[in-house]
Amino acid sequence: MRVLRAERRVFPGPAVFLADDAHRAGVAEYLADLTGSAPAPELSGQSYGEMAAALVAAAADGPVDLLVLAFSIHDMWPGRATATYLSHVCPGTPLAFAVCDQGSAAPFTALRLVRDRAPRRALVVAVEQGWLPYDSTVPPPREHRGVALLCGADAGHRVTDLRQFPDVAPEAAAELAARTIADLSAGHDRVRLVLGEALSAVWPEDPDRVPGGQPLTGVWWRLADALAEPGGLVVVGEYDRELRYLCLVGIEVR
Template identity: 65%
Template sequence: MRLVRAGRRAFTGNADVLADDDHRAQVTDYFADLVRPFGAGPVTDLSGQSYGEMAKALVAEVVPAAEPVDLLVLAFSIHDVWPGRATATYLSHVCPGTPMSFAVCDQGSASPFTGLRVIGDYGVRRALLVVVEQGALPYESAAATPLAHRGVAMLYEEGAGTRATEVRQYPDVVPEAVPELARRGVAELSTGHPGARVVLSDSLAAVWPDHPDHTRVPAGQPMTGVWWHLAGASEDAVLVGDYDRDLRYLCFAVVAADQSSVD
């Protein structure tokens, strides 16, 4: 699959759905029930974004009506402010082509890489990967949240005879084992794309002392960080790498693009 169009957007304020007082009260009660057994409570003033609203805007930006999508994959990590909605199903309804759709979550920063693997394995003509994260939790927690609400959408098409997109994922990797596996992954992916721009997350660069020259993505956007840079790149090929210290996933992908279509 070859990247033919990408869009990225930062979102401010709250989701439109939070303007509904009934919805706000229902979501607050829902999360209060979920976290009560753990000794936590809901936040006093619910805020945040809905991935459905964020992704709908990105779909409208990236997918023209004349280019129907066959498969849509939504990748996210923390939940949003509409937990009762099947967001991937909703996005199928608003995306040209009414594609088969599903979400990948509970894999931390590895989720978008898994989404790319799924897209490649399905062998469809055209697929959309949407990566989203919002910077608020609806309950009390000491966990760090993203610095901003951000989303990235990437439209891929099959390319006959190309090795446009390749992925390498390594599970259960302790920090000490990262350098060796990282060198191997980058070497394998660079074989077909020797001039690819390298983009590494801050978390990966921190545990890989002899990393290659690269664009380093600052901490603060664990889900969209490397993909945000990919969406804005002007090179023909970009190699992205990320490491989730908590879940111990090490991931790499090389993405080739049709630069006549990438924004």
């Protein structure tokens, strides 16, 4: 499997569909029933359908066979089957489904599913929106962001290996990551590390530190920069402290 291109985008405003009074009222009623309390008076969150559709338009330059949407927190259109909608707007009307409830591991799982199915062309779309209409013990992402990776068998950046480890205790994450990175890096003279906030915080060296506040898309946003610099191996790693997932992938940049 190869990564053919990466597209990324910040979405500065709320979802367009929230400008419709009927849609706003419906969302407010749904959230009130779900949470048992009235939601915040201002609904300013984003729709993953809207975000991902823009990313699909930017990344898909032809028909796609498989589309995998990765997200962690819910969006502001809870009644929409978003993956089905994206299949409709994506060239090729691909098989499409979503990966969620895995925290920051979701995009890694999406890549693994693409690798295992080996379609001719696939899209992995990772999105996170930065607003919740109720109190949460975990702060939401800093801003609405999305990253799309177009994958396939054509000439591109080769995914050399992808590894995911469940139930990794925080005190064991750094050592396991170091061993895995050493395995992924074998035979490569130049290795660049792109590590998420939780993993880089316990890393003994100085990786390409990804700014905090974007737990799902942060490392993939930085990967887009790394792919623009030719040569060597890029290792992308992330650790989810809450769900205890450790994920790493090696990508050989052409």
